[in-house]
Every structure is written in structure tokens, then in C-alpha cells.
Amino acid sequence: xxxxxxxxxxxxxxxxxxxxxxxxxxxxxxxxxxxxxxxxxxxxxxxxxxxxxxxxxxxxxxxxxxxxxxxxxxxxxxxxxxxxxxxxxxxxxxxxxxxxxxxxxxxxxxxxxxxxxxxxxxxxxxxxxxxxxxxxxxxxxxxxxxxxxxxxxxxxxxxxxxxxxxxxxxxxxxxxxxxxxxxxxxxxxxxxxxxxxxxxxxxxxxxxxxxxxxxxxxxxxxxxxxxxxxxxxxxxxxxxxxxxxxxxxxxxxxxxxxxxxxxxxxxxxxxxxxxxxxxxxxxxxxxxxxxxxxxxxxxxxxxxxxxxxxxxxxxxxxxxxxxxxxxxxxxxxxxxxxxxxxxxxxxxxxxxxxxxxxxxxxxxxxxxxxxxxxxxxxxxxxxxxxxxxxxxxxxxxxxxxxxxxxxxxxxxxxxxxxxxxxxx
Amino acid sequence: xxxxxxxxxxxxxxxxxxxxxxxxxxxxxxxxxxxxxxxxxxxxxxxxxxxxxxxxxxxxxxxxxxxxxxxxxxxxxxxxxxxxxxxxxxxxxxxxxxxxxxxxxxxxxxxxxxxxxxxxxxxxxxxxxxxxxxxxxxxxxxxxxxxxxxxxxxxxxxxxxxxxxxxxxxxxxxxxxxxxxxxxxxxxxxxxxxxxxxxxxxxxxxxxxxxxxxxxxxxxxxxxxxxxxxxxxxxxxxxxxxxxxxxxxxxxxxxxxxxxxxxxxxxxxxxxxxxxx
Numbered sequence: 001x002x003x004x005x006x007x008x009x010x011x012x013x014x015x016x017x018x019x020x021x022x023x024x025x026x027x028x029x030x031x032x033x034x035x036x037x038x039x040x041x042x043x044x045x046x047x048x049x050x051x052x053x054x055x056x057x058x059x060x061x062x063x064x065x066x067x068x069x070x071x072x073x074x075x076x077x078x079x080x081x082x083x084x085x086x087x088x089x090x091x092x093x094x095x096x097x098x099x100x101x102x103x104x105x106x107x108x109x110x111x112x113x114x115x116x117x118x119x120x121x122x123x124x125x126x127x128x129x130x131x132x133x134x135x136x137x138x139x140x141x142x143x144x145x146x147x148x149x150x151x152x153x154x155x156x157x158x159x160x161x162x163x164x165x166x167x168x169x170x171x172x173x174x175x176x177x178x179x180x181x182x183x184x185x186x187x188x189x190x191x192x193x194x195x196x197x198x199x200x201x202x203x204x205x206x207x208x209x210x211x212x213x214x215x216x217x218x219x220x221x222x223x224x225x226x227x228x229x230x231x232x233x234x235x236x237x238x239x240x241x242x243x244x245x246x247x248x249x250x251x252x253x254x255x256x257x258x259x260x261x262x263x264x265x266x267x268x269x270x271x272x273x274x275x276x277x278x279x280x281x282x283x284x285x286x287x288x289x290x291x292x293x294x295x296x297x298x299x300x301x302x303x304x305x306x307x308x309x310x311x312x313x314x315x316x317x318x319x320x321x322x323x324x325x326x327x328x329x330x331x332x333x334x335x336x337x338x339x340x341x342x343x344x345x346x347x348x349x350x351x352x353x354x355x356x357x358x359x360x361x362x363x364x365x366x367x368x369x370x371x372x373x374x375x376x377x378x379x380x381x382x383x384x385x386x387x388x389x390x391x392x393x394x395x396x397x398x399x400x401x402x403x404x405x406x407x408x409x410x411x412x413x414x415x416x417x418x419x420x421x422x423x424x
Numbered sequence: 425x426x427x428x429x430x431x432x433x434x435x436x437x438x439x440x441x442x443x444x445x446x447x448x449x450x451x452x453x454x455x456x457x458x459x460x461x462x463x464x465x466x467x468x469x470x471x472x473x474x475x476x477x478x479x480x481x482x483x484x485x486x487x488x489x490x491x492x493x494x495x496x497x498x499x500x501x502x503x504x505x506x507x508x509x510x511x512x513x514x515x516x517x518x519x520x521x522x523x524x525x526x527x528x529x530x531x532x533x534x535x536x537x538x539x540x541x542x543x544x545x546x547x548x549x550x551x552x553x554x555x556x557x558x559x560x561x562x563x564x565x566x567x568x569x570x571x572x573x574x575x576x577x578x579x580x581x582x583x584x585x586x587x588x589x590x591x592x593x594x595x596x597x598x599x600x601x602x603x604x605x606x607x608x609x610x611x612x613x614x615x616x617x618x619x620x621x622x623x624x625x626x627x628x629x630x631x632x633x634x635x636x637x638x639x640x641x642x643x644x645x646x647x648x649x650x651x652x653x654x655x656x657x658x659x660x661x662x663x664x665x666x667x668x669x670x671x672x673x674x675x676x677x678x679x680x681x682x683x684x685x686x687x688x689x690x691x692x693x694x695x696x697x698x699x700x701x
Contacts, residue, residue: 251662
């Protein structure tokens, strides 16, 4: 009796599990895997899909929620198994392997001229691998200084603007001036020290990766590359103007100290403003300042969010048409507002909603013209170089365990053989 | 041997410290789930929320199909646990009772199979399931969970079978019971705690599993709870902490309830035969 009952339960369970199958009504169905995760952003994406489906009865788009946390592994498996979504949301620094591996469609001939001309060439460079374009860069964020406005005003320091930013030397002086007993002018969240250092170093004219005539990339840590690491090390070490405890933290971890009056400024991605709006205590006044500038001006490296089409998709033209719809200027504005980021499209960027001084939108929008592809974008072997060589080397340098000469030695002498393995 | 008072105090202090250590993450999760955003960003966080709110739970349910995902998880975990136990129990009996070369080889293979990291298996598994047309289906996921849980379930149950004295089965045989009657009336009742413990292991493994579910299930209505929970996490590990904590708290409840219900049977089973009377 018991055995029969068990068998019945099992059958019921399996019946409950069985897949529903897909409707076959002759329409094209595209799967759009989105990585949007913030409430407003998910809402904006779902609304746009709904609008597309309402106006395009022949091509139905199915919204699939992905996750930033594991997107690379998930996509790799899906590509290998021939089951990838038709339209793929990702970031440009994750595309190189997929583009070179032949998993993504070359969009050069698929995208309309309107979209091609709306997004500046410097953004297209982030998704160009070899001769093809493998994604549409659509949202990006500069690293900015989020500052305690009351603290800065009280101290009387000059407030930087995109037109007249702080130099790295001035920034160092000011953070020292803002520091006191138990308080710091700045808190660097450097859990991921490599991308932060490399991207900011463009402002000082740093390049780090040098491509030779043979097309091969080598690491050279030159004087311009030293500016940013030197400044951070001096702030955390000799000046004591940067909190030593946040060097291993993520951006969110610095916020309680920022709100609690321990740090005058925190360098964070532009989208962190959403968290600040949500979590800041009532009456807490904050403002967005541009990151310091150097020989390279306000230039910064970024890896924009992208939309790509799977090479295996049988409906590449329709998928590209959906991307074109999603990235119409007014739609791009909605996506940018939802994610608290900057659109790459020049018409969207001119929208008044993104030029308002409220929440620092105007400052961020003014920085858009200075954003360039992250230096590591197209360097093959970069993930291994970053994980095995650069991350531990920079962490040790910032904590004071090694000096600049040792840092250079590690990045170049230990790092170049790693890159060379990928470029034979 | 009697233990002195200072030693007893020391033992209880250590036990309490261990309990606090174990309970801390869960209690913090509970506390976070009821905090409004401003308290989450506070420099001096408190255990008891100053302005407790259910907004995180509301937001979690509004943003993600938590109930549906929980039902998918429950179906997958229950089915995996039941099937794994049904297959593993007779296998474990043979492995434990028959001292043949095959039984030894099976035990060896079970141990070796535990050494494979799942990232190594995921692409071949994906291709196999694709050929079976079981991608994006909960039964496909159940199949993977059964395969994944089976070696350890077999190894665990074999240990329980070995703990049942063969003399009991021999005595039943002497009394005239056939093989099936012996297994059903003598061995099975003694194995019950082991079967429950193994089922619990298979259930919790499947309930918490993330990566296979992420890769194998494509449509939102089939996703399981651990996959849906990651939707509260953004780029660079930034998380929507309040709703994430609320959803994660709810996700831990079924495991806790199942464990609370059957823990007596497990400890009872573990102690069976521990002392000779």
C-alpha cells in the first residue's frame, strides 16, 4: 500500500514538473535575455518589450531575466549547446571571447544607419573585435567622486567642475586638507583594483598596454601609468587622507562610513547614485564631482553595457530590428534613467532629463565625451593577467607591502609571459 | 566520570559561542530583511530594526515571481530526493552486503566521482539533455539532480546498511522469512532513519542548487528560487540588499522546516546500534 502511495506521489510530482511546451502559431519568437536588475530598470525593459509586442504582431519578443553574477558561464554553456537567447545583454569587456569564438553575429550589415551614426565611434570601438561589430554599446558609467556637500563647503576647498576639474596633485592636497582625526578625505573602494586603476589612469595619459607593429600587446608601466597608483598609495599611506580599511571593500561597503561622516568623498560608478538616494539619511547633502584630470584630461576607460545577437539565431534581422527599437533615443533615455547610467547615443544624451543638475546627472552627462574604451578591452589574456598578476600586485602595492619598482617588475616581468601565451 | 563545575561552565560557554557563530548569519539576514534602506546604510547598524518594515518583502514579491519559483524548487527538490532514494537504497544494500569486486569498484567510483567539479560536467550534461529534449524542463533538471545526488546518497546509505547487523536478517531467515519479507519487515524499518537522512540531503542539495538551474532553465516561469534570488544582484556584486535578504530569508524557511520535522529521526537513526545492551 505504502509503495503504491509512493509511486503515485512520484507520478504526480513528475506530472507537475512536465514542461508546458511552446505555442506554435507561426509567429517568430525572439528571446531577449536582459540583465536589468534594479526595479526601475526591469520595469523599463519589460515595458519596452510590451510596446514592441503590441506594435509587431509578427515578431514576438520574450523577456528572459538573466543575472550579472554568472552571465559569462551561463552564456558559454548556452552557446556551446546551441541554445543561446537571440538577443543578449552583456558588457563589452565580456564579449571578446564570444566574438572571437564565433558565437555572436557581426552586426555591421544588420544595424540601421540611424543607430550607427547616433552612437559615437569611440563607443563602437568597445564592441569591435577584428573586422566585425559584435554588440551595440548602449549604457555606460564614468567613475565620479560622490562628495559630502556640507563637508566640502565648510572646508572652503575649490569645488571642481567638468570644465575645471582637480588635477591629481590638487586632489591629493585637498583630501589631506579634508582629513582629520578619525576622518578621511577619501575612501577608495578597491576590491577590484585593476579596472579602477587602469580606467582612471587614462586621465593621466597612462596606457599600460602597448600594441606593437606585429599586433601583439605588451605591458609597459611608464611614468604616466604611475600617477594614479602613486596618488592612492600616498593618500592611504603617508598622508593618511584615505581610509586604509576600505582598500579591499566594494563600493556599497563604503556608503555607511560616507553617510556617517567618516569620509568626505567616495569614488564610485555613476549608477551608485541610486543607492545613495535610497540610503542617505534625511537631510544628507551630497554632490557629484568629476574624477581628477591629468595629462589626458578627464579621459576615463569604460566598458559599456551591450546588446548582441547570437550567431545561431535564425532571425538575426528581426533581432537587430528589436535592438534598433529598444535603442531609439527616447527609449535609450528610459533605459538610462532606469539604470542610473549614461546612454551612449548622442541624441539620448541631449535629453533634458539627463541634463538636470539633480542627482548629478548634468555632471555625468558632461563627462560622456571623455569616455574611451577600457584599456584592457581587446587584450587577449587580460582576465588571467588581471587575476594572477595585476590584482595581487596592486593590492600589495596599495597596502604598502611592496614598492613601485616591485609593482612595475610584477606587472611587466610576470605579466608579459601571461599575455604572450595568448598571442602566439 | 563527573565533570567539575568550571569545566561544565567552559563547555557551555564554548557551546553557546558555537551556536552564536552558527546563528549569526541567519539572524543578521532576518534583521536585514526588516530594515528600511536608510538603516541598511547606517554606520552603526542595530540588531533590532529601529523602523521595521515589510516593504522589502513586498518589493521582493512585486519584482520577482518568488512563489512560482519556490514551487518549481519544491517540485524539483522533492522529486530528486524521492527518486535518488528509490534508486540508491537497493544499490546501497547490494554494495554493503555483497563483498564482490563489482561492489568494491562501485564504491571506488562513487568516491572518485565526487572529485569532478561541476563546471567540468555542465557542458556535456547540457548536450546530453539537449539530445533528450530536456533542456528548459524541470524533469531535465530533476534528472541532473538525481545523478548529482546519487553517488553521495549511495555512499551514505551503504553506511547505514552496514550498521544493520546481518545476524538480524539471518535470524529472520531461520524463522522462515523469505528474502523479500526479511528486507521489508526487518531491514527496511531499521534503515528508515538513514533513508530519511539521505532524502533530506538530496532535498537540500537540490533546493539550494543554483548553477545547473541557471544554465538548464531558460524561460522565467521555470526558474527555481536560487536563480531568481540572483536577480537582486547587479553588476560588480552590487545588491538590492533589503529585498534580497527578505527573499533569501523566505528561501531558507522550507529547509529549516523540513530539517526541524525530521531531525529527531536522523539523530535517532545515528544512535541506532551505537551501544550494546
